[in-house]
Amino acid sequence: MKFVDEAQVEVYAGNGGNGCMSFRREKFIPFGGPDGGDGGRGGSIHAEADPNLNTLVDFRYQRMYRARNGEHGRGSDQFGAAGEDMLLRVPVGTLVRDLDSGELLADLAEPGQRVTLARGGQGGLGNLRFKSSTNRAPRQSTPGQPGEQRRLQFELKLLADVGLLGLPNAGKSTFIAAVSNARPKIADYPFTTLHPHLGVVRVAQGRSFVVADIPGLIEGAAEGAGLGHQFLRHLQRTRLLLHLVDVAPPDPDADPVRDVRSVAAELKKYDPELAAKPRWLVLNKIDMVEPSQRAPLIAALRRRLRHKGPVYAISALARQDLEPLLRDIDAALRRGAPGQGAPALDPGDPRFATPETPDGPRDADDAQ
Protein backbone atom coordinates (compact mmCIF):
# COMPACT_ATOMS: atom_id res chain seq x y z
CA MET A 1 0.00 0.00 0.00
CA LYS A 2 1.61 3.20 -1.10
CA PHE A 3 0.68 6.49 0.45
CA VAL A 4 3.69 8.29 -0.90
CA ASP A 5 3.66 10.52 -3.93
CA GLU A 6 6.96 10.56 -5.77
CA ALA A 7 8.56 12.40 -8.62
CA GLN A 8 12.01 12.33 -10.13
CA VAL A 9 13.41 15.45 -11.71
CA GLU A 10 16.65 16.62 -13.23
CA VAL A 11 17.87 20.11 -12.44
CA TYR A 12 20.55 21.94 -14.38
CA ALA A 13 21.78 25.22 -12.97
CA GLY A 14 23.14 27.77 -15.45
CA ASN A 15 26.82 27.95 -16.35
CA GLY A 16 28.79 31.05 -15.44
CA GLY A 17 29.69 33.32 -18.33
CA ASN A 18 33.33 33.53 -19.39
CA GLY A 19 35.48 36.48 -18.41
CA CYS A 20 36.56 38.60 -21.35
CA MET A 21 40.03 39.47 -22.58
CA SER A 22 39.98 42.82 -24.29
CA PHE A 23 41.94 46.07 -24.53
CA ARG A 24 40.68 49.56 -24.92
CA ARG A 25 41.44 50.68 -28.43
CA GLU A 26 40.57 54.21 -29.38
CA LYS A 27 42.06 56.71 -31.69
CA PHE A 28 44.40 59.08 -29.89
CA ILE A 29 44.44 56.93 -26.73
CA PRO A 30 47.55 54.82 -26.80
CA PHE A 31 47.98 52.15 -24.15
CA GLY A 32 44.21 52.12 -23.40
CA GLY A 33 44.61 49.27 -20.97
CA PRO A 34 42.57 46.14 -20.30
CA ASP A 35 38.77 46.50 -20.42
CA GLY A 36 37.42 42.91 -20.47
CA GLY A 37 34.53 42.44 -18.00
CA ASP A 38 33.60 39.44 -15.86
CA GLY A 39 31.10 36.81 -16.94
CA GLY A 40 27.74 36.68 -15.13
CA ARG A 41 26.81 34.00 -12.59
CA GLY A 42 24.63 31.17 -13.89
CA GLY A 43 21.06 30.90 -12.58
CA SER A 44 20.50 28.63 -9.56
CA ILE A 45 17.49 26.42 -9.01
CA HIS A 46 15.66 26.49 -5.69
CA ALA A 47 12.61 24.72 -4.29
CA GLU A 48 10.07 26.35 -2.01
CA ALA A 49 7.30 24.80 0.07
CA ASP A 50 3.97 26.17 -1.12
CA PRO A 51 0.90 25.59 1.07
CA ASN A 52 -1.39 25.84 -1.97
CA LEU A 53 -0.10 22.61 -3.47
CA ASN A 54 -0.88 19.16 -2.15
CA THR A 55 0.65 16.73 -4.60
CA LEU A 56 3.71 16.31 -6.78
CA VAL A 57 1.62 15.47 -9.80
CA ASP A 58 2.85 18.44 -11.87
CA PHE A 59 6.39 17.06 -11.75
CA ARG A 60 5.23 14.04 -13.70
CA TYR A 61 4.44 16.35 -16.60
CA GLN A 62 7.71 18.25 -16.58
CA ARG A 63 10.81 16.48 -15.33
CA MET A 64 13.69 18.61 -16.55
CA TYR A 65 14.48 22.08 -15.28
CA ARG A 66 17.23 24.27 -16.70
CA ALA A 67 18.18 27.69 -15.37
CA ARG A 68 19.79 30.22 -17.71
CA ASN A 69 23.49 30.64 -18.21
CA GLY A 70 25.26 33.82 -17.18
CA GLU A 71 26.27 36.07 -20.07
CA HIS A 72 29.89 36.31 -21.07
CA GLY A 73 31.81 39.44 -20.14
CA ARG A 74 32.52 41.89 -22.97
CA GLY A 75 34.98 44.59 -23.81
CA SER A 76 34.54 48.25 -22.79
CA ASP A 77 34.28 47.20 -19.12
CA GLN A 78 31.00 45.38 -19.66
CA PHE A 79 30.13 42.64 -17.21
CA GLY A 80 27.85 39.80 -18.31
CA ALA A 81 24.39 39.68 -16.73
CA ALA A 82 23.66 36.89 -14.26
CA GLY A 83 21.30 34.11 -15.35
CA GLU A 84 17.92 34.31 -13.67
CA ASP A 85 17.27 31.93 -10.78
CA MET A 86 14.47 29.39 -11.05
CA LEU A 87 12.03 28.49 -8.31
CA LEU A 88 10.18 25.16 -8.18
CA ARG A 89 7.12 25.16 -5.97
CA VAL A 90 6.49 21.94 -4.08
CA PRO A 91 3.87 21.00 -1.49
CA VAL A 92 4.63 21.53 2.18
CA GLY A 93 6.09 18.30 3.58
CA THR A 94 8.13 17.40 0.50
CA LEU A 95 11.37 15.53 1.10
CA VAL A 96 14.15 16.22 -1.38
CA ARG A 97 16.71 13.49 -1.96
CA ASP A 98 19.73 13.22 -4.22
CA LEU A 99 18.92 10.25 -6.43
CA ASP A 100 22.53 9.27 -6.98
CA SER A 101 23.84 9.49 -3.42
CA GLY A 102 20.52 8.87 -1.66
CA GLU A 103 21.34 11.80 0.61
CA LEU A 104 18.40 13.69 2.09
CA LEU A 105 18.90 17.31 1.03
CA ALA A 106 15.87 18.89 2.65
CA ASP A 107 12.63 18.34 4.47
CA LEU A 108 10.47 21.26 3.41
CA ALA A 109 8.11 21.10 6.36
CA GLU A 110 7.28 24.79 6.76
CA PRO A 111 5.39 26.96 4.27
CA GLY A 112 7.85 29.23 2.50
CA GLN A 113 10.88 27.11 3.42
CA ARG A 114 13.51 27.05 0.65
CA VAL A 115 16.41 24.93 -0.41
CA THR A 116 18.90 25.39 -3.23
CA LEU A 117 18.78 22.35 -5.49
CA ALA A 118 21.54 23.32 -7.90
CA ARG A 119 23.88 26.27 -7.67
CA GLY A 120 24.67 28.34 -10.75
CA GLY A 121 28.31 28.47 -11.88
CA GLN A 122 30.45 31.47 -10.95
CA GLY A 123 31.21 33.85 -13.78
CA GLY A 124 34.78 34.01 -15.04
CA LEU A 125 37.04 37.03 -14.46
CA GLY A 126 37.78 39.49 -17.21
CA ASN A 127 41.32 40.71 -17.82
CA LEU A 128 40.38 43.99 -16.16
CA ARG A 129 40.79 42.09 -12.87
CA PHE A 130 44.37 41.13 -13.55
CA LYS A 131 45.68 44.64 -13.96
CA SER A 132 48.46 45.47 -11.56
CA SER A 133 51.35 47.91 -11.31
CA THR A 134 53.67 45.33 -12.78
CA ASN A 135 51.35 43.90 -15.40
CA ARG A 136 49.51 46.69 -17.14
CA ALA A 137 48.48 44.65 -20.13
CA PRO A 138 47.29 41.34 -18.67
CA ARG A 139 46.30 38.76 -21.22
CA GLN A 140 44.55 36.53 -18.69
CA SER A 141 40.87 35.92 -18.17
CA THR A 142 39.11 32.88 -16.67
CA PRO A 143 36.25 30.80 -18.01
CA GLY A 144 32.90 30.58 -16.22
CA GLN A 145 32.28 27.61 -13.93
CA PRO A 146 29.71 25.01 -14.97
CA GLY A 147 26.41 25.02 -13.07
CA GLU A 148 25.56 22.13 -10.76
CA GLN A 149 23.47 19.29 -12.16
CA ARG A 150 21.52 16.88 -10.06
CA ARG A 151 19.01 14.10 -10.30
CA LEU A 152 16.56 14.46 -7.49
CA GLN A 153 13.73 12.57 -5.95
CA PHE A 154 10.81 14.42 -4.39
CA GLU A 155 8.69 12.49 -1.91
CA LEU A 156 5.50 13.50 -0.20
CA LYS A 157 3.34 11.61 2.24
CA LEU A 158 -0.16 11.99 0.91
CA LEU A 159 -3.23 12.73 2.95
CA ALA A 160 -6.50 12.05 1.25
CA ASP A 161 -8.81 15.01 0.68
CA VAL A 162 -11.71 12.92 -0.55
CA GLY A 163 -12.79 9.47 0.66
CA LEU A 164 -14.82 6.95 -1.34
CA LEU A 165 -17.49 5.03 0.46
CA GLY A 166 -19.99 2.43 -0.61
CA LEU A 167 -21.07 -1.18 -0.74
CA PRO A 168 -18.83 -3.74 -2.39
CA ASN A 169 -19.17 -3.59 -6.18
CA ALA A 170 -20.50 -0.03 -6.14
CA GLY A 171 -17.66 0.91 -8.48
CA LYS A 172 -15.31 2.74 -6.12
CA SER A 173 -12.15 1.30 -7.65
CA THR A 174 -13.49 1.84 -11.16
CA PHE A 175 -14.11 5.46 -10.24
CA ILE A 176 -10.65 6.11 -8.81
CA ALA A 177 -9.10 4.41 -11.84
CA ALA A 178 -11.14 6.64 -14.17
CA VAL A 179 -10.21 9.92 -12.50
CA SER A 180 -6.73 9.41 -11.07
CA ASN A 181 -3.37 7.75 -11.57
CA ALA A 182 -4.34 4.86 -9.26
CA ARG A 183 -4.72 1.45 -10.92
CA PRO A 184 -6.49 -0.75 -8.39
CA LYS A 185 -7.87 -4.18 -9.08
CA ILE A 186 -11.43 -4.10 -10.38
CA ALA A 187 -13.73 -7.11 -10.54
CA ASP A 188 -17.37 -8.03 -10.49
CA TYR A 189 -17.21 -9.79 -7.15
CA PRO A 190 -17.51 -8.13 -3.72
CA PHE A 191 -14.43 -7.24 -1.66
CA THR A 192 -12.07 -6.92 -4.57
CA THR A 193 -10.33 -4.11 -2.74
CA LEU A 194 -8.67 -5.38 0.41
CA HIS A 195 -6.49 -2.39 1.30
CA PRO A 196 -7.04 1.31 0.93
CA HIS A 197 -5.11 3.09 -1.78
CA LEU A 198 -4.80 6.64 -2.92
CA GLY A 199 -4.97 8.34 -6.28
CA VAL A 200 -4.09 11.85 -7.33
CA VAL A 201 -6.64 13.69 -9.46
CA ARG A 202 -5.10 16.50 -11.47
CA VAL A 203 -7.62 19.23 -12.22
CA ALA A 204 -5.28 21.78 -13.78
CA GLN A 205 -1.68 22.85 -13.51
CA GLY A 206 -0.88 23.23 -9.81
CA ARG A 207 -4.33 22.02 -8.83
CA SER A 208 -5.02 18.50 -7.73
CA PHE A 209 -6.61 16.53 -4.93
CA VAL A 210 -6.14 13.11 -3.42
CA VAL A 211 -8.83 10.42 -3.31
CA ALA A 212 -8.81 7.35 -1.07
CA ASP A 213 -10.39 4.12 -2.29
CA ILE A 214 -11.23 1.76 0.54
CA PRO A 215 -12.81 -1.69 0.79
CA GLY A 216 -16.57 -1.99 0.55
CA LEU A 217 -18.65 -1.56 3.67
CA ILE A 218 -21.66 -3.78 4.43
CA GLU A 219 -24.38 -3.90 7.01
CA GLY A 220 -23.04 -5.39 10.24
CA ALA A 221 -19.49 -4.20 9.50
CA ALA A 222 -19.31 -2.84 13.05
CA GLU A 223 -19.81 -6.42 14.25
CA GLY A 224 -17.14 -7.68 11.86
CA ALA A 225 -19.25 -8.53 8.80
CA GLY A 226 -17.35 -8.39 5.50
CA LEU A 227 -13.98 -6.80 6.11
CA GLY A 228 -15.22 -5.00 9.22
CA HIS A 229 -15.02 -1.25 9.43
CA GLN A 230 -11.54 -0.54 10.79
CA PHE A 231 -10.37 0.74 7.42
CA LEU A 232 -12.76 3.66 7.82
CA ARG A 233 -10.02 5.29 9.88
CA HIS A 234 -8.36 6.13 6.55
CA LEU A 235 -11.25 8.48 5.86
CA GLN A 236 -10.95 10.31 9.15
CA ARG A 237 -8.70 13.06 7.88
CA THR A 238 -10.54 13.57 4.61
CA ARG A 239 -12.65 16.66 4.07
CA LEU A 240 -15.33 15.21 1.86
CA LEU A 241 -16.87 11.77 1.36
CA LEU A 242 -18.22 10.47 -1.93
CA HIS A 243 -20.81 7.83 -1.31
CA LEU A 244 -21.00 5.63 -4.40
CA VAL A 245 -24.27 3.88 -5.07
CA ASP A 246 -24.94 1.17 -7.65
CA VAL A 247 -28.20 2.29 -9.30
CA ALA A 248 -28.60 -0.98 -11.17
CA PRO A 249 -27.68 -3.79 -8.77
CA PRO A 250 -28.00 -7.23 -10.34
CA ASP A 251 -30.06 -8.55 -7.43
CA PRO A 252 -33.74 -7.74 -8.23
CA ASP A 253 -34.53 -7.41 -4.49
CA ALA A 254 -31.78 -4.87 -3.93
CA ASP A 255 -32.86 -1.35 -3.16
CA PRO A 256 -30.38 1.52 -3.63
CA VAL A 257 -32.14 3.53 -0.93
CA ARG A 258 -31.72 0.76 1.62
CA ASP A 259 -28.11 0.37 0.52
CA VAL A 260 -27.36 4.02 1.10
CA ARG A 261 -28.95 3.92 4.52
CA SER A 262 -27.09 0.85 5.66
CA VAL A 263 -23.74 2.37 4.69
CA ALA A 264 -24.68 5.63 6.42
CA ALA A 265 -25.67 3.69 9.54
CA GLU A 266 -22.36 1.81 9.62
CA LEU A 267 -20.50 5.05 9.23
CA LYS A 268 -22.30 6.51 12.19
CA LYS A 269 -21.62 3.44 14.31
CA TYR A 270 -17.94 3.70 13.56
CA ASP A 271 -17.63 7.39 14.31
CA PRO A 272 -20.38 10.01 14.47
CA GLU A 273 -17.84 12.67 13.58
CA LEU A 274 -16.99 10.88 10.37
CA ALA A 275 -20.69 10.54 9.63
CA ALA A 276 -21.05 14.29 10.09
CA LYS A 277 -18.57 15.09 7.33
CA PRO A 278 -19.98 16.42 4.07
CA ARG A 279 -21.11 13.41 2.08
CA TRP A 280 -22.15 13.63 -1.55
CA LEU A 281 -24.15 10.93 -3.23
CA VAL A 282 -22.70 9.62 -6.47
CA LEU A 283 -25.13 7.42 -8.35
CA ASN A 284 -22.94 5.13 -10.38
CA LYS A 285 -23.60 2.78 -13.31
CA ILE A 286 -26.10 5.18 -14.81
CA ASP A 287 -25.20 3.62 -18.20
CA MET A 288 -27.25 0.61 -17.10
CA VAL A 289 -30.39 2.71 -16.89
CA GLU A 290 -32.43 3.60 -19.99
CA PRO A 291 -31.78 7.28 -20.81
CA SER A 292 -35.50 8.08 -20.46
CA GLN A 293 -35.58 6.48 -17.02
CA ARG A 294 -32.58 8.33 -15.60
CA ALA A 295 -34.14 11.61 -14.51
CA PRO A 296 -37.14 9.95 -12.79
CA LEU A 297 -34.85 7.49 -11.04
CA ILE A 298 -32.56 10.23 -9.74
CA ALA A 299 -35.55 12.28 -8.60
CA ALA A 300 -37.07 9.31 -6.81
CA LEU A 301 -33.84 8.49 -5.00
CA ARG A 302 -33.38 12.09 -3.97
CA ARG A 303 -36.91 12.23 -2.64
CA ARG A 304 -36.83 8.98 -0.78
CA LEU A 305 -33.44 9.68 0.74
CA ARG A 306 -34.10 13.34 1.45
CA HIS A 307 -30.40 13.73 0.99
CA LYS A 308 -29.48 17.33 1.66
CA GLY A 309 -26.09 17.32 -0.06
CA PRO A 310 -25.37 17.24 -3.75
CA VAL A 311 -26.29 14.24 -5.89
CA TYR A 312 -24.44 13.25 -9.05
CA ALA A 313 -25.21 10.57 -11.60
CA ILE A 314 -22.21 9.10 -13.40
CA SER A 315 -20.84 6.07 -15.11
CA ALA A 316 -17.38 5.32 -13.81
CA LEU A 317 -16.96 2.56 -16.38
CA ALA A 318 -18.01 4.66 -19.38
CA ARG A 319 -16.31 7.74 -17.87
CA GLN A 320 -19.52 9.61 -18.30
CA ASP A 321 -20.38 12.88 -16.50
CA LEU A 322 -17.27 12.81 -14.34
CA GLU A 323 -16.21 16.37 -15.20
CA PRO A 324 -18.88 18.32 -13.27
CA LEU A 325 -18.28 16.18 -10.20
CA LEU A 326 -14.50 16.72 -10.29
CA ARG A 327 -14.96 20.42 -10.90
CA ASP A 328 -17.29 20.77 -7.91
CA ILE A 329 -14.94 18.78 -5.66
CA ASP A 330 -12.06 21.04 -6.66
CA ALA A 331 -14.14 24.15 -6.04
CA ALA A 332 -15.39 22.90 -2.69
CA LEU A 333 -11.91 21.97 -1.48
CA ARG A 334 -10.54 25.30 -2.58
CA ARG A 335 -13.17 27.21 -0.68
CA GLY A 336 -11.71 25.77 2.50
CA ALA A 337 -8.53 27.30 3.83
CA PRO A 338 -5.70 25.24 2.37
CA GLY A 339 -3.48 23.42 4.79
CA GLN A 340 -6.11 23.20 7.51
CA GLY A 341 -7.12 19.61 7.92
CA ALA A 342 -10.52 20.41 9.42
CA PRO A 343 -13.67 19.98 7.35
CA ALA A 344 -13.79 23.13 5.37
CA LEU A 345 -17.03 22.58 3.51
CA ASP A 346 -20.18 24.22 4.58
CA PRO A 347 -23.03 21.75 4.20
CA GLY A 348 -25.43 24.68 4.20
CA ASP A 349 -23.84 26.19 1.13
CA PRO A 350 -26.78 27.08 -1.11
CA ARG A 351 -24.82 26.01 -4.18
CA PHE A 352 -25.20 22.46 -3.03
CA ALA A 353 -28.63 22.55 -1.51
CA THR A 354 -31.18 20.29 -3.08
CA PRO A 355 -34.85 21.28 -2.85
CA GLU A 356 -36.62 20.09 0.27
CA THR A 357 -39.20 17.49 -0.57
CA PRO A 358 -42.52 17.83 1.25
CA ASP A 359 -43.41 14.15 0.94
CA GLY A 360 -40.18 12.73 2.25
CA PRO A 361 -40.49 9.86 4.69
CA ARG A 362 -39.48 10.21 8.32
CA ASP A 363 -36.49 7.94 8.00
CA ALA A 364 -34.53 10.55 6.16
CA ASP A 365 -30.97 9.87 5.24
CA ASP A 366 -29.20 11.84 7.91
CA ALA A 367 -26.08 12.59 5.99
CA GLN A 368 -24.49 16.01 6.08
Ligand SMILES: Nc1nc2c(ncn2[C@@H]2O[C@H](COP(=O)(O)OP(=O)(O)OP(=O)(O)O)[C@@H](O)[C@H]2O)c(=O)[nH]1
Ligand atom coordinates in the same frame (compact mmCIF):
# COMPACT_ATOMS: atom_id res chain seq x y z
N1 LIG B 1 -22.03 -0.89 -16.15
C1 LIG B 1 -21.20 -0.39 -15.28
N2 LIG B 1 -20.43 -1.19 -14.53
C2 LIG B 1 -19.58 -0.63 -13.64
C3 LIG B 1 -19.48 0.77 -13.49
N3 LIG B 1 -18.56 1.03 -12.53
C4 LIG B 1 -18.09 -0.16 -12.12
N4 LIG B 1 -18.70 -1.18 -12.79
C5 LIG B 1 -18.46 -2.62 -12.61
O1 LIG B 1 -18.79 -2.99 -11.30
C6 LIG B 1 -17.93 -4.03 -10.83
C7 LIG B 1 -17.31 -3.64 -9.51
O2 LIG B 1 -16.47 -2.56 -9.69
P1 LIG B 1 -15.32 -2.16 -8.63
O3 LIG B 1 -14.77 -0.87 -9.09
O4 LIG B 1 -14.39 -3.30 -8.42
O5 LIG B 1 -16.20 -1.95 -7.33
P2 LIG B 1 -15.71 -1.58 -5.84
O6 LIG B 1 -16.72 -0.67 -5.28
O7 LIG B 1 -14.31 -1.11 -5.87
O8 LIG B 1 -15.83 -3.01 -5.14
P3 LIG B 1 -15.04 -3.56 -3.85
O9 LIG B 1 -13.60 -3.24 -4.02
O10 LIG B 1 -15.31 -5.01 -3.88
O11 LIG B 1 -15.65 -2.87 -2.68
C8 LIG B 1 -16.90 -4.24 -11.93
O12 LIG B 1 -17.29 -5.36 -12.68
C9 LIG B 1 -16.99 -2.97 -12.74
O13 LIG B 1 -16.63 -3.17 -14.08
C10 LIG B 1 -20.31 1.61 -14.31
O14 LIG B 1 -20.32 2.83 -14.26
N5 LIG B 1 -21.16 0.98 -15.17
Ligand SMILES: [Mg+2]
Ligand atom coordinates in the same frame (compact mmCIF):
# COMPACT_ATOMS: atom_id res chain seq x y z
MG1 LIG C 1 -12.69 -1.83 -5.04
